[in-house]
Amino acid sequence: MTKFFLLTRPNYDTATSYLHFFAKEAITIAKKLKGIHVSDIEGNRVTRPNLEKIFARENPKLVFLNGHGDKMAVWGHKDEVILDSKNISLANDKIVYALACDSLAGLGDLAIVQGTQAYIGYQENFMLVADPTRHASPSKDNNALPFKMVCTKLIGSLLKGSTAQEAINITKREYIRLIKTLGTSEDVYGDVFLVRMALAWDLEYLDMKGNPDACFAA
Amino acid sequence: MIKDKVDVYQEQKELVLARFNAISPESKIILGGDKELTVKDLISHVEKGDDFGRKIVQTQIRMLKLLTSNA
Numbered sequence: 001m002t003k004f005f006l007l008t009r010p011n012y013d014t015a016t017s018y019l020h021f022f023a024k025e026a027i028t029i030a031k032k033l034k035g036i037h038v039s040d041i042e043g044n045r046v047t048r049p050n051l052e053k054i055f056a057r058e059n060p061k062l063v064f065l066n067g068h069g070d071k072m073a074v075w076g077h078k079d080e081v082i083l084d085s086k087n088i089s090l091a092n093d094k095i096v097y098a099l100a101c102d103s104l105a106g107l108g109d110l111a112i113v114q115g116t117q118a119y120i121g122y123q124e125n126f127m128l129v130a131d132p133t134r135h136a137s138p139s140k141d142n143n144a145l146p147f148k149m150v151c152t153k154l155i156g157s158l159l160k161g162s163t164a165q166e167a168i169n170i171t172k173r174e175y176i177r178l179i180k181t182l183g184t185s186e187d188v189y190g191d192v193f194l195v196r197m198a199l200a201w202d203l204e205y206l207d208m209k210g211n212p213d214a215c216f217a218a
Numbered sequence: 219m220i221k222d223k224v225d226v227y228q229e230q231k232e233l234v235l236a237r238f239n240a241i242s243p244e245s246k247i248i249l250g251g252d253k254e255l256t257v258k259d260l261i262s263h264v265e266k267g268d269d270f271g272r273k274i275v276q277t278q279i280r281m282l283k284l285l286t287s288n289a
Binding site for chain 2: 018068100101124127128129130176179180191194196
């Protein structure tokens with residue numbers, strides 16, 4: 001039976017351009033796995049009506065939201081609120097992974113009350129370090145690479161059938177591995193220091209609400 | 219016998235500030251909302267001891283523990 005996977009990837013400023021690039025890997029992983037239909041809403045198509053339309057049409061069981069956010073909302077293109085208290089009930093019975101700031105702390109709780117199986121996200125700002133000379137080409141930015149690796153680890157684990165809690169545990173181990181193995185030689189500008197700091201921050205605040213056994217493969 | 223109570227947080231804060239002061243003050247991190255913070259900004263938060271600054275100290279100390287553990 002085909003399973004539906006939805007992701008949103010706005011791309012209109014530095015932070016979203018990096019998340020847009022990170023999330024591309026999720027599409028590659030999903031397409032390699034059998035029986036997964038991918039709906040990729042990206043760029044200026046990341047609007048509230050488009051999200052609601054795909055929720056209604058495809059009823060995706062796994063939803064991966066990338067972009068900015070706050071405690072009570074996840075945003076799409078140019079800060080349009082695409083998911084908040086008014087439409088969170090559409091995430092009923094789904095696993096949501098929000099790679100957006102803060103939303104786990106408020107919207108995550110509300111989502112579970114409204115029937116979302118599991119809501120994975122960050123209790124605080126999501127932090128990343130980028131090389132300012134590479135903002136135009138995130139794929140060539142070595143500072144951002146560790147952040148891409150942890151994001152890919154999480155969504156990849158969910159796509160491959162790990163439960164929500166297992167996916168978090170796997171990702172936290174990846175954070176720790178990266179923090180411990182990043183080199184410090186020739187760190188003239190303190191890039192490695194900051195990358196470690198930001199990884200430690202994200203490790204601290206990654207968490208989930210809802211059913212730890214929620215599983216996309218089930 | 220040492221009678222003065224050791225202010226652990228103050229010591230942790232000084233350790234974190236010493237580490238931040240060793241790198242370029244203009245290096246930046248990206249926070250959600252497309253905000254950028256320089257090392258100088260981070261130092262300011264830690265020095266002021268605001269909520270964000272205290273969280274930075276806390277996560278830095280946990281990171282140092284990770285780096286020195288064998289786990």
